[in-house]
Every structure is written in C-alpha cells, then in structure tokens.
Amino acid sequence: MSDNRTDREIIFNKVREGLVSVAPQSFPMPDTGKAFFRSGGDMEEEIGLLLAEVAKMGGTARRIRGQDELVAALADLLKKEQVKTAAVSDCGMLREQKIAELLKDSNVDLLRCEGAGHNLSACDLGITVADAVLPETGTVLLRTCREQPQALSLLPRICLVLAAPSALQRDLHNAFALAGGDRHFILVSGPSRTADIEKILTLGVHGPKFFYLWVCESELISLP
C-alpha cells in the first residue's frame, strides 16, 4: 500500500506518536526570567566595563566627548589604517555629525552599498551606528535596515561602530526585547576571529580584521 501522506504529515504524526505518553500540562516552561541576574552598574561603570570588554575581544574602544574629538579621532583612524574608501550608514547620528562630509574632506572615496553589498568587498572602512550595546560582553547590536545594510559591518576591512550612551543595555534579554521582532539583526563582538589552528587565536578571518567602537557622549550627538 502506498503512503500518500506528505513528509510534513508523517513527521507530525511521528512527533505526536512519540509524545503520546506526555500529558499536555507536563513539563511546564520554567521561569527563564530568573536567568537574567545581571543588575548592571551606573552609566560610568557600564561604559568602563564596555571599553574593557571590547578590548578583551580584540577590538579598540574609546569615549568621544564632543564634535571636535570625533573629527580628530576620525582623522587619526583614517591615517593609521590608511583608509582610501569608506561606506557609511545613513542613520540619524551619522547624518547629523556629517561623517560623510568629513570623509570626503579627507579625500576618502565614499561607496554606496549596492544590492547585497558585493561592491563593498574591497572597501576599507564601514561605519555604522549601534542600536544597543551590551557592556558585559563588549557587544553591539546592529539592526539591518535600508539605511544601514548589514554588509557595512561585514565586508570592509575595518568596522567602526558609533554608539550613544543611551544605547547601553543591561543584558541580552533587553537587547532581544528591542530587536526580537526584526527580520534581521546581528550581535557583533570584536573583529572576526578563529582558533581553528592549534587553538591559537587569529583575528581577521572572513569578516573585518579590525573593530572600533566609539561611545559618543556629547549631547550634540543624537540617538540613532
């Protein structure tokens, strides 16, 4: 006798048969909220922790206080990393800070992300804005949108993320509450890495080789 059921029906039947002895109310969902025990400190402590954790992950993090410091930091970065091309997120914070203009003034060619971002493969620098920051792990949350394609933080050799202090979140729990409904988002913690050869840590595999996080503290710098 041939079996005309679809694979879906067969799998569901097998699952239900396998669970026939399990009453519906058995094994209730535990209180996962108890797993979020990190209370967090005040803003100063949290920023301090964030900078330290980014450094542990192989990245470079610093505080930026005001527009002048931002301009100087950007100039230093362009010089140090010999940046010739860059792609910039179109999010509010970067637009207001006129980052694109600053780059143009420094003779950096600006690229726009086309399609999935293949054209950014040879780009030197990608600049994005963090939607949330997790000090405990030195992590930034980047929500993918038209203004901020994910290729910006993936294909260029250097990934620079700007974050406002108000983006600080206590725990993964809070970050997921913010972005859990999105179609696509990423958590980034330092540059790409591997320890696949003799457990020796090597930074810069397929993704960016360098990761910079700047916490921009000036009231001039608005939230993304």
Place this chain on the structure above:
Amino acid sequence: MKSAHPRIDFRANTRSVSPKIAAATQKNAQTALRKRAEVVAAMGEENWQNLRKIAHDMRLHTITHLDRYLSLVEENVTAAGGIVHWARDAEEANRIVLDIARRHNVKKVVKVKSMVSEEIEINHALKKQGIRAFETDLGEFIVQLAGQRPSHVTNPALHMTKEDIADLFREKLHVDVQPDPKVLTEIARERLRGEFLAAEMGISGGNFIVAETGTLVLVTNEGNGRMCTSLPPVHVAVVGIEKIVPDWESAAVLLKLLARSATGSKITAYNTFITGRWEGGPKEFHLVLLDNGRTRVLADEIARETLFCIRCGACMNICPVYNQVGGHAYGGTYPGPIGAILMPQLLGTGVAGGLPFASTLCGACSEVCPVMIPIPDILLHLRRRVLEGDRIEAPTAPAWMRAAAKALRFVLGTKMLYLFGARLNRVLQTPLRRGDWIPWMPPPLSRWTMARPFPAFRGDFRKWWRHRTVKDSSLQEKRHER
C-alpha cells in the same frame, strides 16, 4: 532498522589512531576547559548551575511540546516570506536542496559549518549533480581540502597541527607557506572571498530557531556565516527539528550557555538572527526541517534527552576516551559522548551499537553538559538495547555475546556462584601473577594487558570490608569516648 551507513567498528578505528592525534586532542581540550572554567567562575557557580537547570527544564518543555512549536515555526517563517520544507530523512533533505539549486541554475555553493549538513552528506549529493560546494569555516575548509571528516563539533581540524595544514596548503593550493596560523588564515580568507561573491546559493544549519517569531539563529566567529546567508541570492538552512526554542528569553539562556561551554568566551564574535526574507538579503529563504531519526529518539522516554544537545562539544573536551582516540575513531558525524548516544539512535544499533560501549561511564560529560543531559544513563540504556533489545529495536549484539551477558548476569546475581567465581579467579591467576600484577593474559583478555598490566586479585573483598568496618566503628567509638 536499516541504514546505508557502514557499520562503525570503534575498536578497529582506535587501532589506527596515531599518538599525534591524542596529543592534539588533549591540547585542544585543556585550553577549552581552562577557558570555560574561567568564564563560569566569572559568572559564579550558583548562577551557572541555575542557568543549566533553567536550560534543561526549558529544553524538556520544548521537546515534549515539539508539535506545537514546529507548527509555530512553520507559521512564522511562512508569514515572513520564507519557504518551509519537511524532510523525513537525509535523502529527502538532499533532494529538496538539489531541487532548489536546479531551479536557480546553481553551480557554486558556499556553506556555513553545520553538523546536520555533515549528517546528510549534502556535499556528496551536490558534487554528484556537478555543483561545487565550498566549506567556508576555516576548520571545515581544511578538513574538506584534506578529504576528511571533522573530528570535533566546534573545532573540526583540531587533529591537525599547523605543520600538517601548511603541508596541505602547499599540496592542494600550490602556495609556499610557513606553518603560521595567521598566514594560513590569510590564505583561506583570500581564497574564499571570491567564492562568497560568486556563489549562487548559501547553505547553513542553525543553532536555534526561535518559535515565537520563526527566527533562525546562527552563532559564528569568522564572519563566514554572515556572508553565506547574505551574499548569495538564495539561502537554504537545513535544521534538525529539535533545534527549536520557544521564545527570545529561552534563546538568550542558551546563547549564554553555548559560547561559554563551546569556546570559553562569554559570546562569539557574531550572532546572526534571520526571520524569513529581509531587507537587502537573499531573494529566497528556505528552511528545511529534518527528522532523520529524531522522532524515533523522541519516542524513547529515557533517551529523549539526547535531543536537548546544543552541540557545544564540552562533553568531548572532558571525555577521557575521546581525549585518547580523537573524533575520527567514532566513525560518524557526531563524535565523543554525545555521538556515542546520538549515533546509535539515528543510525540504529546494528550500525553504531559499539559506540555506547566506548565509555568509562565516569560521568564527567554529564557534569559539564550545559543542558544536563544524563549521558551515562542513556549509554547504559543503549547498552541494554544492544544486548537485550527494547520496544525501539531488537537486540543487535551477536548471539554469543547475548548468551555471555545473560550467563554473567545469572552468575553475578547468584550469591553462591559469585563467591565461587571470586575464589576461582584467585586460583586461576596463580601461574600468571607476578607480585601484585598480572603482566600478560591470554586472548581475548590480552587486549587489556597489551596496554597495561592487570591488577592481581588480592584477598577477599567481603572479608576486607568486614575488617574495615570493624576498624572504622572502633575508631568512631574512640572518638565518642573522647
């Protein structure tokens, strides 16, 4: 249960293990366990144990309500523009992937490291159709070049030294290279960047699927996972049906446990969250939900917890057997203690019935497991299945072994026979005994003495125990008198 997989002979496999593999495996394990201990200590032992307990109960809840959560995943992925497929077995999963590839005229595929894709041997299926599949995780890239299987779930090339890898790159990639991990990594980066950009399809697995939104979660370090799932115009994720978590809070719990247990870091470099089709992403997103024996595991109340596994590899790092023989001795996709309980259930004990015996039952795997899978209990349960059979499978051990096991059970369970046997051992050992040791025994017992001497039977345990008890109780009395 029938399987096309060749029978796994663990004992035979261990004979070809070179000492170099044991050394490399132990080096990996020591580093991984040290780093894990550091991050667990930083979190606090009580918090860690609390997290493990929550994760265990959450996995138990999910697996015992799997039908409900599978429906939810299907509904949410479809609503987000993804296409959900169901595959009973490896053959069906490969057929689905090949159909998609054919429709899009795919010639080149880039792959994220995925144990499920190893399980279904998708690379072979693609190659047969003239499609080139590139493993893009560095470790997987190395073992693919070498024509080998991964030897660890999170560190596929741990059995190879940097010198081995440099030799391999010289032979296969025709590059003159020194055995420097940084240089070797740079070569892989350059070689694979072009493939990422040219591939027409990306294939991934999935660490978890969040049921409440239908979100695929990928945990990676190298950036290849993000490239494979965003640059090609088609993304196909092949995921086992057990990888579901109910909600975002559950996902956060498991992510905290996974990175700490797998790599000894608080978090990996990249965690990617994909729900169906997304802005700037591939034109098509396909999710293939794979059974391939998992529903059989689900039906076994004792072994069901095998499905809790989050593939962190911590049980491998701590296992004294795995650390001596390496991953290839297990002869299949999943090595180590989790492989010893998963493979016999997926492939049948006729194929992998030797693996539950490849354990000292020390219990370290269970203590280190982030989701508290009782691996030793399941190993014993499967040993019983091999010898006696149960409602899942008939016994598969040879008739002589089953008869010997029955006879031994009878002897050990009958006091007079047990005492007689104990005395007989002391007599029989006389010609072989040299002091406190027996340096040689006749076959098949010689397998033991080839590696180390056997301790001689000394005295009568029951007498010794009685004597010890008297001494202990007299000590206790003296303490009371004081």
